[in-house]
Every structure is written in structure tokens, then in C-alpha cells.
Amino acid sequence: VVVIRILVETLSQARAITRRDVYYRDVRLFSRQTAVDGVIDDLSYSLGLPCYELGVIASQKGLIFGDLRMEFANPGLIPVIPEKAKIFLDDDINAPHRLEYILVVEKEAVFKTLVDLETGRDGEGVSHNRIIVTGKGFPDQLTKRCIRNLATSFPQVPIFAFVDSDVYGLMILRHYSNQNEQNSHIPLIRYMGVELFDYLSGWLEITMRDFRVMKNFLVSLSHFLYANRRAATEHCRWLREIQRGMFCFKKSEMNVVLNKSVQDIDEYVNEKVKRYFQN
Template sequence: AISSPRGRKCGAVRMAQAEADVPATSLFGADRRLCSADVLSPLEVRARIEVAVLNFLATLSSPSSPAIPVLPLISRKSTNCSLRSGLLSDVSSVYLSYAFCKRSLMRENDAKAFVRVWKVMEMCYKILGEGKLVTQRELFYKLLSDSPKYFSCQRHVNQTIQDVVSLLRCTRQSLGIMASSRGALIGRLVLHEPEEEHIDCSILGPSGHAITGDLNQLSRLNLSSDARYLILVEKDAIFQRLAEDRLYNQLPCILITAKGYPDIATRFILHRLSQTFPNMPIFALVDWLSPFKCFFCERKHFLMLICILFWLFVF
């Protein structure tokens, strides 16, 4: 994903031309208007990392391009998002359009961010080669031990993961990075995983079934339910109280919580439930003006991917 130096001019013109040429010469993604992250195997991701490194080195060694090239990254700002409806189904998808930002070693503010991208790719390359998965927190501790000068806080890792996803055009799960999950669910739902015993969520204790952070595992689940409602519960204490009272036996429903703030895995299983049971209304039991409510209100595209959400406020 390093732009080709061919045809560049000197000085500032060279940098502008490099950025302008990115959509036409990028190795990963052909659509000039819409970009999405590919779900790739470990071998494919490692191959993309190798290509990115080789392209970078080739650009450095080119006599026509003495300057260190920039890393062209798809902008992840909300202004660069677009919603695309399916032609043969009601499913809609959120895409990033072709607006670019960049990381440059020649800029003082970007220099460390530039190096962090290569450090994270190096670590992911190693993790994928070992056939492992790590959470973002585990990745932070690994990078803190390996490169403390560049990774002093979790925020550095989180932002750099987004940069790597943008550069390689693949999902963070494909990079070997697993979502940390706090979520749980309980109620009239049976989870079936191929070659595994099924899990009846209606006979579990008040803590419910812990939602795994492995999105690949969640995507393999077969879901069956006779529930009439899906209830999102913001507070874990309220979730456990409702679970202790076996609310789902009196009111046929599925209870799900992210224990305060919706993580990626909980949002993923919520999306799967809404797609599997499109006629099941979703209710959200939250505090007034809670972070949970604000999270969904600020992300209108996410709401468009699920069915209508009904708010149940607790004052």
C-alpha cells in the first residue's frame, strides 16, 4: 500500500503527486469510491505485510525518489463514511470512501506514529505466524515491553491498529487481534456451534453466558430462539437482577448486556441477533443520558444496520 514513485516531481510536488496517485496504484482495493476491510487468512495478511515492506524498501532505494515516502491511509472520520444498501436484500453496509490521511516520517508530529505502524505490523506478523490471537490489551503489553519509547499508553496501540487496518485493508480479527468482551446474554436463546455441544441460555445462572471476543467464533454460531423481544440492559447489576428473577420465563425475551459500554463483540452478536430474527423488536433499558445511549445516538449508521430500537429509560 505504498504509493509508486513513478512520475513524481521534486519537492512538495512529489509528495502531492504521491498522495494523488494512491487510489490508482494501491495494491489493496480497486473501488475508487468505496473501501471495506477484507476478512483474510493469516497467510494472506502476512503476504500483504511483506508486500507493504517490499514496496516501502523499493521506494527508498529508487534514485528518482530520495525522500522517505508517506503511508497513505484511508480516513476513518465520520465525514468519510457512506451507507450502501444491498440490491438483492435489505442488508445495508457502512463503507469508508476514498478520502486519505497520511503518516510521514518527515513531520515531527507524525514521526512516532509512522514508526508505530511498522512496529504493530511486525508484531502482528509474528502473532499470525504462531497461529495465535491476542486482545488489544495483550498487544499493548507486548509492544510496551518491546518498544517502550513508542507505546506508552493503550491509546497509541488502538490508534495504530486503525492505521494498520487502513493500510492493509483487512479486519483487525484478520490481524490476529481479538476484541476484548465484557458482554453477557441470557434467556430464550440456544447457541449451536459446529461440532460443539449446544448452549441453552435459559438454564444458566444469573451471570449468563459470557460473550467471547473471537468474532470468527461468533460468526459460526447458529442461533435459535422462541423469544418475542430482545432487551439490551446497560447495567450489569440490573441484568443480573432480571436474570435472577427469570424474567424471560414470564416475558419471552433475550437479555443482553455489555456492562456499561458496548464493546465490539457485544455489538457484533447484537447485529447477528437482529439479522437472524428481523421481526424481533429490540428494547434498550438504560439510564437517562447514559454513555450507552449516547454511543448509539452518535452512531446512526449502526442503528440503520439493526431493526428499530425502543428506549426504556430509568430515571
């Protein structure tokens, strides 16, 4: 009853609240976070509504950068790179300039490097008609919904993903393609790199634990591909990359490029995107 009262109060004020905030409203009553989570999940299931429609959101995690204009419904739900970036959940989105592609990167370090190059350290700026998003590893629901909303707002704009060429990078990529919320559209995200054979000099050894995880991932990926036939061709590239790593007992990370030069990683991304549009 207390949880329902808090949610009704939040919705009546057109605000949002995190699960953690609900817990801290009455710590003595709830005693533990799992008690709050269970009630919220039961309410969501019973009413047939996703949690965000009950006014409950996850703690913010993801980052986005781009030249966008938005009309906010629930502002400030994901951290903002100042000035040029705007964050949204279910907001109306439009791009003032021609948007060519949406770029999803696995790591925050890569995201910050690309943003630094985009804005220009010397103040002159680098002009790219793209939006850059990162979930800082495995994405939370807000970041996944952000990608979904971008795909809905710009249906003709391709979404490219750059993750490490290892089992964990590809698991993160698959996570972006999973939607747990009801009636959620799953956008097609194209795996662009890093590919194992891109950096022969930057290979890293995988461990036996990595190998076992890769083996299990192959099995689960086969079921995932069967359930997502719309993107079967794209997902087969994931299989190929995992099999390459298992055969060579190697992996490759984007940090290898980043350690050489910050410009190298931008050139790598641009070259991959250029090849896609030329094909």
C-alpha cells in the same frame, strides 16, 4: 515490523489478541500503549480491513444471557453468565426455541436482576423467549458486533432497548446505533423506556451541566437523524424524551423501579413489550 509479526503469528494459530496483549509482548520496545494502537490502526486503514479481521479484539466487557446454541469461531470474547449463555463474535447462531425479542439494557445491575428472575431464585426458573444483552454503560465494539450478529441471525426479531431517561442513557442508545467498522450493518433498536412520564414519583433533578450536555446532544442528534432516515420515526422519540427532560428539568432512571422491587422492573419491561406486540 514487530506488531506485524505478532499479528501474523496470532492469525496463523487461528487465535485473537487484544491491543493490550500486543503491548505487553515488548513493553520496552513500544514504551506506551498509544504506539501500538497507532500501528494497528494504520494497518487496518492501509489494508482496508477492520481490526478484528487482523486478529485484534477489544478487551471483553459486555454480557449476554439467553437460551442459544452457537458454533464458535472465537470463543470467550465476552464474559459468560454460566451454563445458559454462550458468547460469540462471528459465530453461527440459532435458538432452539421461538425467540420473540432481544432486550438491550443499559446497566449491569438491571441485567443481573432480570437474569436472576429469569433463572428463578427458587430453582423453578422463569421461561421467556428472549435474549438479554448489556454493554455495562457505553458498549464496546464487541458488544455492538454482538447485537449486529443477533440482528443478522434473527432479522424478524425486534430489538428493544431500556436505558435511563436522561441524556447519558440516550447517548448510550445512539452509541449502539453507531458502527465504525467497514460494511457494518446497523440494526434498528427500538427505544422502549425508561420514559420520563412513566415514573412521576421517581423524578430526579438535572444539573446545569446536564442541561448543557442535553442542548449539545439535541444539535448532534439532528445531524444523526438526517444521516439515518431509515429509523427517523424511532429517533424522533429520542428527541421528544430529551425535550421533555429539558422542559421539566428532570430525569428518570431504571434504578427507581429497581429500588422498589426486583419484580417491578420485570413487570415494567414485560408491559412495555406487550404493548408493542399489541399495536
